[in-house]
Amino acid sequence: MKKTILTTACVFGMLAVVFGAFGAHGLKKLVDTQAVTTFETGVRYQMYHAFFLFALGLLPKEFLKSEKTIYICTVIGVLLFSFSIYLLSLNSLFSIDLKVIGPLTPIGGLFLMAAWLILGYNILRSKIVK
Numbered sequence: 001m002k003k004t005i006l007t008t009a010c011v012f013g014m015l016a017v018v019f020g021a022f023g024a025h026g027l028k029k030l031v032d033t034q035a036v037t038t039f040e041t042g043v044r045y046q047m048y049h050a051f052f053l054f055a056l057g058l059l060p061k062e063f064l065k066s067e068k069t070i071y072i073c074t075v076i077g078v079l080l081f082s083f084s085i086y087l088l089s090l091n092s093l094f095s096i097d098l099k100v101i102g103p104l105t106p107i108g109g110l111f112l113m114a115a116w117l118i119l120g121y122n123i124l125r126s127k128i129v130k
Contacts, residue, residue, distance in 0.1 A: 001068060001071070002057050002061075004071070005057035005067070005071050006058075009050050009053035009054040009057060012053065016047040019042070035090070038089040042081070045112070049115075052116075056070055066121075070122075073112070077114075077115060078112070079108065084101050085105055088102060088105070
């Protein structure tokens with residue numbers, strides 16, 4: 001599980017750098033300033049949670065009872081939250097209206113909050129941390 005978590009953290013981090021570079025250099029020519037700002041929000045949250053997964057992957061197994069649940073919540077959260085933001089900010093470039101995926105963003109946010117909450121609960125219940 002640790003290898004999967006750390007690998008996912010690296011993939012999310014690398015993609016955040018790629019998307020961030022695209023947002024900073026290529027996107028400004030395609031969409032308005034508000035859309036670029038929105039896109040950057042998705043990148044920022046994706047990178048935060050790449051670091052979150054990296055830290056999760058480094059925590060000792062004895063410390064976490066819910067490591068897999070935290071991992072799954074984080075991955076689902078990033079995919080729904082950040083990737084829906086990416087698509088929504090690029091909506092003007094598509095012939096179909098992507099606003100129908102708008103509800104995915106807060107659902108993704110709930111998954112990210114759940115991951116943090118479960119981690120916090122694990123810390124409070126841990127016998128390792130005094």
